[in-house]
Amino acid sequence: xxxxxxxxxxLIFGALNDKSIAWKVAERASEEGATxxxxxxxxxxxxxxxxxxxxxxxxxxxxxxxxxxxDLENLVTKGMERLGGKFDFVLHSIGMSPNxxxxxxxxxxxxxxxxxxxxxxxxxxxxxxxxxxxxxxISDWGSVVALSYVAAQRTLYGYNDMxxxxxxxxxxxxxxxxxxxxxxxxxxxxVSQSPTLTTAGSGILGFDNLVDFADRMSPxxxxxxxxxxxxxxxxxxxxxxxxxxxxxxxxGGYSNMGMSFRxxxxxxxxxxxxxxxxxKKDSN
Ligand SMILES: NC(=O)c1ccc[n+]([C@@H]2O[C@H](COP(=O)([O-])OP(=O)(O)OC[C@H]3O[C@@H](n4cnc5c(N)ncnc54)[C@H](O)[C@@H]3O)[C@@H](O)[C@H]2O)c1
Numbered sequence: 001x002x003x004x005x006x007x008x009x010x011l012i013f014g015a016l017n018d019k020s021i022a023w024k025v026a027e028r029a030s031e032e033g034a035t036x037x038x039x040x041x042x043x044x045x046x047x048x049x050x051x052x053x054x055x056x057x058x059x060x061x062x063x064x065x066x067x068x069x070x071d072l073e074n075l076v077t078k079g080m081e082r083l084g085g086k087f088d089f090v091l092h093s094i095g096m097s098p099n100x101x102x103x104x105x106x107x108x109x110x111x112x113x114x115x116x117x118x119x120x121x122x123x124x125x126x127x128x129x130x131x132x133x134x135x136x137x138i139s140d141w142g143s144v145v146a147l148s149y150v151a152a153q154r155t156l157y158g159y160n161d162m163x164x165x166x167x168x169x170x171x172x173x174x175x176x177x178x179x180x181x182x183x184x185x186x187x188x189x190x191v192s193q194s195p196t197l198t199t200a201g202s203g204i205l206g207f208d209n210l211v212d213f214a215d216r217m218s219p220x221x222x223x224x225x226x227x228x229x230x231x232x233x234x235x236x237x238x239x240x241x242x243x244x245x246x247x248x249x250x251x252g253g254y255s256n257m258g259m260s261f262r263x264x265x266x267x268x269x270x271x272x273x274x275x276x277x278x279x280k281k282d283s284n
Contacts, residue, residue: 003033004237009083009139010036011076013066013128014093014147016048019198021147022093023053024229030057032233034089037079039064048199066094066124072131079137086139089236092128092146095121095200097162106160114161121165122172129176129188141185143236146173147228148190148247150255158205170247177245187244189235194222194251216262218252 010029014022015038029036038061040050045063054061062078064071080086097120098113125146132138151159152166170190177188195201195211204210215222223231231250234240249255 001031004233004239005029005089006033008034008088008236009085010034010089010091010236011079011087012036012038012091012093013040014091015040015050015053016044016199018049018053019225020048020093021193021196021198021225021228022091024225025091025093025232026053026057028226028229028233029089029236032237034236035059035083036089037062037075037082039066039075039079041065066092066128067119069127069131072127073135076131076135076137080135086137086142087132088139088142090128090132090138090142090144091232092125092144094124095147095162095165097121097160097165097203100160100162100203100205104160109161114164117161117165118168121162122168125169126172126176129172129180133180138180138184138186141238141241142187143240144173144180144186144188145232145235146188146190148192149195150192150249150251152192152247153255156210158207158210160205162204173247174245181244185241187235187241189243189245190247191228191232191235192247192249192251192255193228194218194224194254196222196225196228198225213263214251214254216266217257217260218254219257219260220252222254223250223252 012022012026015026037059038050038054042063050061062075064075097117099109099117104110146169148166148170151163152170173188173190180186180188195214201207228250
């Protein structure tokens with residue numbers, strides 16, 4: 001514990017259960033001395049166990065659907081009342097694709113579902129920022145982080161319309177980062193995280209194989225949810241005040257790899273010895 005968030009107030013979206021990235025961020029933020037309010041949709045509050053987390057962190061849960069501006073206005077007002085001031089940090093850890101859920105592939109999208117994917121996973125970020133700005137709810141030098149994935153830059157089998165949502169999410173961070181930075185020195189970044197075993201992650205087609213492949217490709221291995229939370233804590237702290245409008249990869253090096261020995265090894269099985277020998281020269 002470093003007391004990195006001592007005296008800071010926050011708003012945390014997206015803790016569903018103890019696998020959630022937002023859950024780990026809340027636990028770490030509490031350990032680092034922050035006070036915050038938690039929020040999720042009424043349905044997710046019933047399905048998961050966010051109340052347990054609230055009890056552990058001595059806080060409350062204010063229900064809100066992040067696609068509904070009215071809910072967000074209520075949340076932001078009540079959240080500030082509860083904490084006795086503006087937020088120093090905000091976490092957007094929200095993602096859902098009805099197309100993924102219903103097994104609609106990218107070449108057979110349902111467009112109503114696509115609208116929902118974009119609204120929930122990307123436009124909600126804009127709505128949160130716009131509502132916070134309207135209510136002047138974030139302190140000067142505050143920090144806002146949203147969770148993204150490398151599918152915003154590169155095509156990955158099975159990630160479907162979430163790739164489009166993540167590209168939009170990262171763009172919103174840049175566009176709003178300019179406005180909020182210029183006006184109030186508020187920084188806005190996205191953290192592009194390794195595939196992580198959570199409820200949202202597990203919905204992706206072939207997710208276990210994706211986790212294994214990414215782990216083989218990353219020189220440092222996949223980053224887990226606690227490691228992701230630790231990184232986000234540094235972004236909420238005063239140690240990173242000039243970092244804004246960035247998409248920051250937190251993926252063990254995956255995003256800069258082309259092919260690794262550990263990934264290639266899968267394909268050498270069954271090859272002639274002379275082929276394998278070439279590969280064996282470099283075990284990195
Ligand atoms: N798990 C991974 O592999 C991975 C990798 C990179 C990025 N991410 C991103 O991390 C974020 C958090 O996901 P997670 O992996 O912790 O899974 P999770 O399922 O625990 O969290 C997703 C959250 O989104 C919330 N949510 C859905 N619709 C909402 C709405 N309308 N309003 C408010 N909240 C809503 C859910 O209730 C849930 O708490 C997402 O943006 C996800 O895309 C996940």
